[in-house]
Amino acid sequence: MSKMINLTINGIAVSIEQSKTVLEAAEKLNITIPVLCYHKDLCIAGNCRVCVVEQIGSQKLIPACATPVFEGMEIQTNSLVVRNSRKHIIELLLSEHNADCTKCYKNGSCELQELASEYKITNSDFIDLVPLKNYKYDDLSPSIIKDDSKCIRCQRCVRTCNEIQHLSALEVAYKGDHMKISTFAEKPMNDVVCSNCGQCIIHCPTGALVEKNYIEEVWDALGDPNKHVVVQTAPAVRVGLGEEFESKSGDRVTGKMVAALKRLGFDSVLDTDFSADLTIMEEGTELLTRLKQALVDGDKKVQLPMFTSCSPGWIKFVEHTFPEYLNNLSTCKSPQQMFGALAKTYYAQKRSIPAENIVSVSVMPCTAKKFEANRPEMRDSGYQDVDYVLTTRELAIMIKQAGIEFNNLEQDNFDKLMGNSTGAAVIFGATGGVMEAALRTAYEIVTGREVPFKNLEILPVRGIEGIKEASILIENPVDDWKFLDGVELKCAIAHGLENAHQLMTNLKNGKSEYHFVEIMACPGGCLGGGGQPIPTSPEIRKKRMEAIYAEDGAMPLRKSHENPEIVQIYKEFLDKPLGHKSHKLLHTHYTPRERY
Amino acid sequence: MGKKQLRRVDLIFANDDDYLQILKKSLDIPTEEIINEMINSGLKGRGGAGFPTGLKWKLTGESKGKQKYIICNADEGEPGTFKDREILTQVPYKVLTGMAVAAKVAGATKGYIYLRGEYRFLVPLLNKEIEKFHVLCKDAGLDFKVEIFLGSGAYICGEESALMESMEGKRGEPRNKPPYPTEVGYMGKPTVINNVETLAHTFTILKYGAKKFRDLGVQDSRGSKLFSVSGDTPIPGIYELELGMTVQDFVDDFSDGDCKAVQVGGASGFLVPRKRFAETNIGYQGKLTGISLPTGGSMMLFNSSRSMFNVLDNYLDFFQEESCGQCTPCRVGCQQLVKGIEAVKRGDKPASYLDKLLKLTDTMKYTAKCGLGQSVANSFQSIVENFREEMIY
Numbered sequence: 001m002s003k004m005i006n007l008t009i010n011g012i013a014v015s016i017e018q019s020k021t022v023l024e025a026a027e028k029l030n031i032t033i034p035v036l037c038y039h040k041d042l043c044i045a046g047n048c049r050v051c052v053v054e055q056i057g058s059q060k061l062i063p064a065c066a067t068p069v070f071e072g073m074e075i076q077t078n079s080l081v082v083r084n085s086r087k088h089i090i091e092l093l094l095s096e097h098n099a100d101c102t103k104c105y106k107n108g109s110c111e112l113q114e115l116a117s118e119y120k121i122t123n124s125d126f127i128d129l130v131p132l133k134n135y136k137y138d139d140l141s142p143s144i145i146k147d148d149s150k151c152i153r154c155q156r157c158v159r160t161c162n163e164i165q166h167l168s169a170l171e172v173a174y175k176g177d178h179m180k181i182s183t184f185a186e187k188p189m190n191d192v193v194c195s196n197c198g199q200c201i202i203h204c205p206t207g208a209l210v211e212k213n214y215i216e217e218v219w220d221a222l223g224d225p226n227k228h229v230v231v232q233t234a235p236a237v238r239v240g241l242g243e244e245f246e247s248k249s250g251d252r253v254t255g256k257m258v259a260a261l262k263r264l265g266f267d268s269v270l271d272t273d274f275s276a277d278l279t280i281m282e283e284g285t286e287l288l289t290r291l292k293q294a295l296v297d298g299d300k301k302v303q304l305p306m307f308t309s310c311s312p313g314w315i316k317f318v319e320h321t322f323p324e325y326l327n328n329l330s331t332c333k334s335p336q337q338m339f340g341a342l343a344k345t346y347y348a349q350k351r352s353i354p355a356e357n358i359v360s361v362s363v364m365p366c367t368a369k370k371f372e373a374n375r376p377e378m379r380d381s382g383y384q385d386v387d388y389v390l391t392t393r394e395l396a397i398m399i400k401q402a403g404i405e406f407n408n409l410e411q412d413n414f415d416k417l418m419g420n421s422t423g424a425a426v427i428f429g430a431t432g433g434v435m436e437a438a439l440r441t442a443y444e445i446v447t448g449r450e451v452p453f454k455n456l457e458i459l460p461v462r463g464i465e466g467i468k469e470a471s472i473l474i475e476n477p478v479d480d481w482k483f484l485d486g487v488e489l490k491c492a493i494a495h496g497l498e499n500a501h502q503l504m505t506n507l508k509n510g511k512s513e514y515h516f517v518e519i520m521a522c523p524g525g526c527l528g529g530g531g532q533p534i535p536t537s538p539e540i541r542k543k544r545m546e547a548i549y550a551e552d553g554a555m556p557l558r559k560s561h562e563n564p565e566i567v568q569i570y571k572e573f574l575d576k577p578l579g580h581k582s583h584k585l586l587h588t589h590y591t592p593r594e595r596y
Numbered sequence: 597m598g599k600k601q602l603r604r605v606d607l608i609f610a611n612d613d614d615y616l617q618i619l620k621k622s623l624d625i626p627t628e629e630i631i632n633e634m635i636n637s638g639l640k641g642r643g644g645a646g647f648p649t650g651l652k653w654k655l656t657g658e659s660k661g662k663q664k665y666i667i668c669n670a671d672e673g674e675p676g677t678f679k680d681r682e683i684l685t686q687v688p689y690k691v692l693t694g695m696a697v698a699a700k701v702a703g704a705t706k707g708y709i710y711l712r713g714e715y716r717f718l719v720p721l722l723n724k725e726i727e728k729f730h731v732l733c734k735d736a737g738l739d740f741k742v743e744i745f746l747g748s749g750a751y752i753c754g755e756e757s758a759l760m761e762s763m764e765g766k767r768g769e770p771r772n773k774p775p776y777p778t779e780v781g782y783m784g785k786p787t788v789i790n791n792v793e794t795l796a797h798t799f800t801i802l803k804y805g806a807k808k809f810r811d812l813g814v815q816d817s818r819g820s821k822l823f824s825v826s827g828d829t830p831i832p833g834i835y836e837l838e839l840g841m842t843v844q845d846f847v848d849d850f851s852d853g854d855c856k857a858v859q860v861g862g863a864s865g866f867l868v869p870r871k872r873f874a875e876t877n878i879g880y881q882g883k884l885t886g887i888s889l890p891t892g893g894s895m896m897l898f899n900s901s902r903s904m905f906n907v908l909d910n911y912l913d914f915f916q917e918e919s920c921g922q923c924t925p926c927r928v929g930c931q932q933l934v935k936g937i938e939a940v941k942r943g944d945k946p947a948s949y950l951d952k953l954l955k956l957t958d959t960m961k962y963t964a965k966c967g968l969g970q971s972v973a974n975s976f977q978s979i980v981e982n983f984r985e986e987m988i989y
Contacts, residue, residue, distance in 0.1 A: 047924070060963070088925070096928050127936060174921070176920075
């Protein structure tokens with residue numbers, strides 16, 4: 001254990017491990033120190049200065065977030081000079097900030113607004129600097145809106161994009177009064193190396209970075225009597241949505257979410273988990289086929305390892321930064337897009353509804369899904385496969401707008417036909433989940449036996465470690481897969497693009513070798529996605545992860561190939577995994593992109 | 597005349613052709629003795645902040661780490677300062693000798709001269725000097741190499757931690773302190789960073805001993821110092837003067853006879869109005885009576901034809917542009933100060949608005965992340981408080 005340091009804060013004694021900060025010591029005493037640039041996911045910046053406190057004996061105030069504790073330190077967090085300074089700093093931030101709060105998308109959930117309200121900044125007579133600035137508003141990306149007039153230059157987004165996502169699509173440009181957060185050559189967000197992951201959004205304290213919302217479009221569709229509106233909900237939404245209604249993080253609200261969607265007027269409330277199960281069938285088969293081609297046929301063109309392709313942020317990252325690996329990506333569309341393609345074909349046929357009358361909406365923990373739905377490749381049904389993508393947050397807004405008291409709803413069940421799923425599908429929402437689901441099915445196909453893990457819980461692929469490695473030895477396979485006898489299937493999992501970059505670099509340098517790699521763009525996987533409720537933190541993601549695995553454990557079916565609706569769709573419509581129809585509707589291709 | 601003449605000193609620019617012997621001799625002295633000499637001399641950082649040089653070397657020497665660095669801060673950017681350029685032109689070997697001895701004391705093998713971008717023309721001359729110096733070091737048995745790193749023109753990169761960030765290829769933004777460079781400096785390694793002039797003074801101490809240096813100056817302000825004299829003076833230029841003089845003595849020697857105020861320490865320094873000339877000293881700590889101002893050596897004289905509003909407006913405009921922009925009090929504070937005094941001058945804001953701005957500069961002094969933002973208050977407060985009527989009318 002590290003050395004304990006004794007100090008006092010507002011006269012109260014506290015002792016805390018060496019190397020901790022004044023902010024952490026105050027937290028221990030339940031003393032709140034306001035912060036803006038500080039975020040638990042990010043390295044310390046110490047640049048907003050709202051967390052300044054008085055250190056007795058020092059002429060300057062010190063930033064609580066950036067100052068390590070030392071023995072005998074005496075801190076005052078609420079002295080006159082601290083209050084006056086803090087108020088000044090909030091006033092200064094407001095003078096550069098376009099404070100049209102009532103018209104702001106983040107009205108009510110803005111950290112600056114909260115502070116201004118707390119400190120009652122009602123009579124600031126500093127000069128309004130906003131009209132003097134040439135602020136840009138960029139809404140050209142289908143995922144992210146960047147409004148410089150709302151930016152307080154805390155650089156949380158810059159650190160997020162650099163430290164968590166290794167992209168640095170957002171960077172600091174210029175200095176002094178011209179200093180701003182910008183993209184390469186100030187290009188719009190849709191024209192730079194941005195993965196659309198939305199991590200910048202969930203780390204932005206104000207309305208400077210928000211999702212492009214499609215709330216009105218969806219309301220319009222719901223109000224149109226000629227449209228049949230179907231909705232699919234991603235696995236991670238059900239473990240996050242509750243947070244928008246003040247439940248604890250990690251509460252599972254699947255049934256209430258379904259009930260709310262029905263009340264909103266969706267004609268059919270379906271589940272992306274269904275198409276997650278389908279993804280396992282297609283992707284698992286693709287993996288085994290690749291292994292056969294590589295190991296038996298000696299086909300040099302077959303690329304291994306195979307990478308998962310569920311995460312559109314990860315896809316765009318590969319397209320920009322490792323385009324030479326595009327052939328390693330599974331050709332499977334993401335579950336959202338498989339669902340979309342089937343909604344306007346299989347579903348339309350079964351329900352005898354003309355495809356042009358179907359509006360397909362998805363609720364995703366993700367902003368990159370908005371970009372994905374708009375990709376030109378994603379129109380295999382003859383229409384745009386997914387019309388509108390809502391984030392978890394947008395769904396919460398709609399529920400509130402509709403006057404639905406979410407917490408008092410009775411639980412409801414998904415509708416039939418693409419509404420049924422297994423535990424293997426729900427774990428797609430956590431890092432390692434796709435891997436686990438794929439192994440549960442693939443191992444059984446190959447050996448005829450269940451994976452050799454208690455309760456089907458493949459623990460080595462679970463958890464929040466940045467890069468995980470696991471291997472599974474294949475013994476006594478069934479006749480079709482005899483060539484895999486004794487093969488040790490090597491897998492790796494990474495989440496967050498910084499980790500992905502590390503994994504890719506090792507791969508490229510020949511430092512590691514795998515057969516199958518799962519990568520999710522966001523930390524923790526989809527449960528920590530850029531469309532999830534704000535705030536986010538390592539603890540919150542951990543809670544959501546526990547909820548995901550609890551949801552899996554509670555499902556009667558735990559393996560994708562046992563989903564009866566999956567069996568049915570192959571029988572009635574798709575024929576077989578990687579079959580002709582699958583190939584047309586469920587698989588795609590990728591586009592190399594420039595870094596700049 | 598009966599008037600007290602300032603004691604001019606001629607140590608720094610004295611051409612010493614015995615520098616090889618000084619270097620060799622110094623490298624033979626045990627580290628501890630050198631540190632003691634430096635501490636006893638009373639030499640403090642000549643960049644303006646005034647940290648004791650011997651202590652800095654000692655702390656870096658004590659820091660753990662295989663790799664350590666010596667950096668010479670030659671990013672001379674304070675408005676009204678032009679002494680370092682002259683040192684590097686005339687006696688670069690003194691600076692290099694200082695770096696070599698610091699390297700020995702701290703245990704560093706690599707040194708950098710962070711040269712102001714606008715001083716690019718000095719590069720060929722310095723490189724020639726560095727080449728010669730490398731041979732001497734080798735002869736003297738010291739494994740130490742020096743390289744020039746050219747800045748790109750940002751004022752903030754003269755701040756030591758921003759300077760290191762910029763050397764590491766990042767944006768020149770000051771770091772949080774602690775930790776200080778003596779522990780975590782360039783590339784995260786313990787680093788001695790000294791101003792050009794400071795290093796040149798160490799040569800004097802190495803050559804003549806601590807006593808000769810200590811005999812100059814007063815109390816906590818020991819030795820001589822280079823002053824860059826500009827403004828309303830018939831004799832602008834660089835002068836080496838003993839520390840501890842009063843502004844009055846300085847004005848008697850340098851003004852055009854009509855001096856109404858002196859800006860000590862450049863834009864980030866203080867304005868001293870005529871009524872305070874006699875009680876203000878130039879040095880580091882306060883004397884028993886009177887005010888004492890530390891300085892990087894810029895002395896700007898203003899005569900009665902100058903508008904102090906224009907002077908302040910000019911400084912603030914400079915800060916507004918040269919702030920790195922990362923911390924709120926400095927980035928937005930500077931903009932508010934410029935726009936604020938201009939609004940008062942135009943009559944768009946009442947004169948009492950100046951008091952709000954004065955309070956704002958207090959906040960900037962207490963909360964800004966680095967010396968730049970903290971020291972904007974110096975010129976603002978000293979000018980507004982002493983020349984309030986010039987701000988309004």
